[in-house]
Amino acid sequence: MSTALAQNRGLGAMIWDYLTTVDHKKIAHLYLVAGGFFFLIGGLEAMLIRIQLMKPDNDFISAGLYNEMITMHGTTMIFLAAMPLIFALMNAVVPLQIGARDVAFPFLNSLGFWLFLFGGVILNVSWFTGGAPDAGWTNYAPLSTVSPGHGVDYYVMGLQISGAGTLIGGINFLVTIVNMRAPGMTYMRMPLFTWAVFVTSALILFAFPALTVGLFLMMFDRMFGSVFFDTAAGGNAIIWEHLFWIFGHPEVYILILPLFGAFSDIFSTFSKKRLFGYSAMVFATVLIGFLGFMVWAHHMFTVGMGPIANSIFAVATMAIAVPTGIKIFNWMFTMWGGNIRMTAAMLWSVAFIPSFTIGGMTGVMLAAAAADYQYHDTYFVVGHFHYVIVGGVVFGLFAALHYWWPKMFGKILNEKLGKLAFWPFFIGFHLTFFIQHFLGLMGMPRRYWVFLEGQGLEAGNLISTIGAFLMAIGTVIFLVNVVYTSVKAKKVSGDPWDGRTLEWSIPSPPPHYNFTQTPLVRGLDPLWVEKSEGKKGMTPAEPLGDIHMPNASILPFLISLGLFIAGFGFIYQVDNKAWLILVFLGMGLTLGSMLTRSLKDDLGHHIHKEELEKDLEKGAGE
Amino acid sequence: MDNQSQTPQQKVEFERKQHKEEMKQQVISFALMILFTFIAFGMVLLDIGSVFLVPTLLLLAVVQVLFQLYYFMHMKNKGHDMVAVMMYGGLAVAILTIIAFTTIIWW
Numbered sequence: 001m002s003t004a005l006a007q008n009r010g011l012g013a014m015i016w017d018y019l020t021t022v023d024h025k026k027i028a029h030l031y032l033v034a035g036g037f038f039f040l041i042g043g044l045e046a047m048l049i050r051i052q053l054m055k056p057d058n059d060f061i062s063a064g065l066y067n068e069m070i071t072m073h074g075t076t077m078i079f080l081a082a083m084p085l086i087f088a089l090m091n092a093v094v095p096l097q098i099g100a101r102d103v104a105f106p107f108l109n110s111l112g113f114w115l116f117l118f119g120g121v122i123l124n125v126s127w128f129t130g131g132a133p134d135a136g137w138t139n140y141a142p143l144s145t146v147s148p149g150h151g152v153d154y155y156v157m158g159l160q161i162s163g164a165g166t167l168i169g170g171i172n173f174l175v176t177i178v179n180m181r182a183p184g185m186t187y188m189r190m191p192l193f194t195w196a197v198f199v200t201s202a203l204i205l206f207a208f209p210a211l212t213v214g215l216f217l218m219m220f221d222r223m224f225g226s227v228f229f230d231t232a233a234g235g236n237a238i239i240w241e242h243l244f245w246i247f248g249h250p251e252v253y254i255l256i257l258p259l260f261g262a263f264s265d266i267f268s269t270f271s272k273k274r275l276f277g278y279s280a281m282v283f284a285t286v287l288i289g290f291l292g293f294m295v296w297a298h299h300m301f302t303v304g305m306g307p308i309a310n311s312i313f314a315v316a317t318m319a320i321a322v323p324t325g326i327k328i329f330n331w332m333f334t335m336w337g338g339n340i341r342m343t344a345a346m347l348w349s350v351a352f353i354p355s356f357t358i359g360g361m362t363g364v365m366l367a368a369a370a371a372d373y374q375y376h377d378t379y380f381v382v383g384h385f386h387y388v389i390v391g392g393v394v395f396g397l398f399a400a401l402h403y404w405w406p407k408m409f410g411k412i413l414n415e416k417l418g419k420l421a422f423w424p425f426f427i428g429f430h431l432t433f434f435i436q437h438f439l440g441l442m443g444m445p446r447r448y449w450v451f452l453e454g455q456g457l458e459a460g461n462l463i464s465t466i467g468a469f470l471m472a473i474g475t476v477i478f479l480v481n482v483v484y485t486s487v488k489a490k491k492v493s494g495d496p497w498d499g500r501t502l503e504w505s506i507p508s509p510p511p512h513y514n515f516t517q518t519p520l521v522r523g524l525d526p527l528w529v530e531k532s533e534g535k536k537g538m539t540p541a542e543p544l545g546d547i548h549m550p551n552a553s554i555l556p557f558l559i560s561l562g563l564f565i566a567g568f569g570f571i572y573q574v575d576n577k578a579w580l581i582l583v584f585l586g587m588g589l590t591l592g593s594m595l596t597r598s599l600k601d602d603l604g605h606h607i608h609k610e611e612l613e614k615d616l617e618k619g620a621g622e
Numbered sequence: 623m624d625n626q627s628q629t630p631q632q633k634v635e636f637e638r639k640q641h642k643e644e645m646k647q648q649v650i651s652f653a654l655m656i657l658f659t660f661i662a663f664g665m666v667l668l669d670i671g672s673v674f675l676v677p678t679l680l681l682l683a684v685v686q687v688l689f690q691l692y693y694f695m696h697m698k699n700k701g702h703d704m705v706a707v708m709m710y711g712g713l714a715v716a717i718l719t720i721i722a723f724t725t726i727i728w729w
Contacts (some may be wrong), residue, residue, distance in 0.1 A: 178704050205708075205712070238727055239723075242719075242722060291716060
């Protein structure tokens with residue numbers, strides 16, 4: 001209803017609609033566009049890095065700019081590309097999969113997005129104001145505390161603001177999944193994607209506070225003269241590393257787990273089989289989440305923690321290979337004997353298995369603390385984490401986007417173009433990163449601006465750069481596909497893949513209230529249960545009645561805008577106290593908006609039964 | 623309890639009994655918490671050696687927190703499993719962090 005209205009009212013109304021929306025499906029679009037944009041920026045930075053390393057002693061970009069490039073590439077890809085794209089999927093799919101009409105806190109959902117976006121924008125404004133952060137995405141002290149200029153200040157403020165958004169989003173999805181499941185949807189009937197999002201949200205809840213604390217300490221060290229990380233004044237630089245990795249290691253599971261869930265749904269749908277070992281998969285997901293908190297120090301084996309600490313963290317790290325292995329085998333057994341359809345989504349998923357397994361294997365190699373002294377800070381590590389993050393997260397994002405695109409936009413991404421995008425990306429990915437393992441073993445350190453001639457590193461680096469270009473070509477073809485599909489493709493039904501879970505039981509894209517009547521869930525893969533009994537759709541759990549929906553609001557945007565303005569005040573008040581005026585203005589806007597929200601009752605609105613019946617007549621509820 | 627087979631009269635009776643039981647537990651735990659507080663203050667006033675004092679104070683504090691959570695905030699009642707999982711999960715992460723900081727970083 002509201003989408004149709006918005007289209008009739010022109011561009012301005014549509015922009016206002018998106019600025020104020022609290023609808024999880026539209027917030028998913030916002031996350032997708034913003035995350036996609038930052039993904040392209042991060043990709044561009046990666047290309048510049050690879051061009052710089054194309055030949056020995058290259059001077060394509062300067063050493064200082066190179067440091068900024070590697071820092072911003074890592075930070076952008078993790079915090080501003082992968083996280084929001086995952087949030088896009090979570091928003092688009094989770095409420096539909098559990099049979100809910102929205103998330104538990106629609107207002108907070110919107111606030112989470114705008115905080116993330118403004119945090120990301122702060123971070124990238126630094127390019128135009130005298131230099132981006134340049135202390136690596138890990139921002140280790142004391143390099144970061146003495147880094148000249150304001151680059152690292154931008155890092156601190158940007159991540160603090162976008163981190164708050166992520167934390168809000170995580171809590172929101174926890175509450176949503178605990179409280180808003182449709183009747184009959186017990187925990188052990190939730191689709192694996194929902195399970196994975198549930199565990200991920202718990203990880204966000206427990207891991208992000210460590211980052212928040214670390215960033216606050218860093219902020220006070222850089223802006224207000226404290227000495228938490230200053231060894232000369234009795235501080236300790238290692239504290240930052242611990243805080244960062246107590247957050248940072250769970251963070252990599254926050255990235256990969258939702259896509260493990262998406263792969264599970266994709267494998268089961270396109271093999272026309274229920275997921276093999278569902279309960280083992282749930283157990284493995286929870287176990288990975290649990291163990292994820294006990295392994296952070298494997299990033300710090302060479303810090304000098306001593307042999308006992310190193311051994312404990314080494315063993316804990318290797319233990320994670322067990323639940324991950326369970327998952328890999330269960331995916332293969334799901335496909336075994338299934339009626340497999342090799343769609344583009346399936347192609348990315350199948351390619352993920354060997355790629356990710358290679359990454360997992362080098363992970364176990366790195367987990368051996370004694371051997372890690374050789375690998376540490378070499379290209380071997382770079383190869384390893386790109387294998388898990390690109391081979392796992394990026395492949396997963398492409399697969400999940402192909403899979404859920406029809407649910408989000410009502411059109412199937414062109415299959416031919418999808419496969420055409422896959423091949424250059426897949427080949428380019430292995431070209432880029434496989435060789436980096438060997439470069440690392442030959443002794444090429446990571447984060448170095450140049451490498452020298454005659455050390456046997458030329459061929460490997462050239463191959464790596466060629467691979468990066470192939471990946472760029474794959475990405476461009478995917479973008480062409482998105483445009484092509486939105487212009488040329490025809491609308492499809494609500495269930496184009498012959499799906500198994502609840503989101504496929506409603507039209508594509510769904511009406512803004514999602515379910516005309518809340519469905520009754522009678523088993524795992526609820527839609528499939530109904531289909532196998534010869535029914536077309538879900539059995540409703542309630543009579544047709546009025547639906548209560550939240551109102552749109554501009555306040556989340558204003559709250560975030562206030563913090564954005566205040567952020568600049570905090571960064572520049574070091575130079576001149578007059579900048580504090582921005583802090584007061586920004587915080588005033590933020591706190592004033594929060595006060596408005598608290599004092600003004602907003603009880604939402606009702607969609608009446610008659611309107612729903614009208615929608616049903618138009619075929620919206622089929 | 624089976625609501626279907628009860629008359630409203632019986633139901634009221636049952637609930638009253640439940641409330642009485644609940645009240646009794648709350649009063650007992652409240653009295654114990656006051657007692658613990660007196661013991662804690664007394665121990666500090668009487669200058670008992672710190673080797674014994676600090677662990678005892680911590681123990682008393684933990685017991686009081688548990689009383690708070692389970693009796694006053696109803697965690698002992700049904701339907702609080704997820705709350706418990708989340709709280710103990712968060713606690714585990716926090717304790718792990720503190721252990722790491724006190725053993726690895728500062729010895």
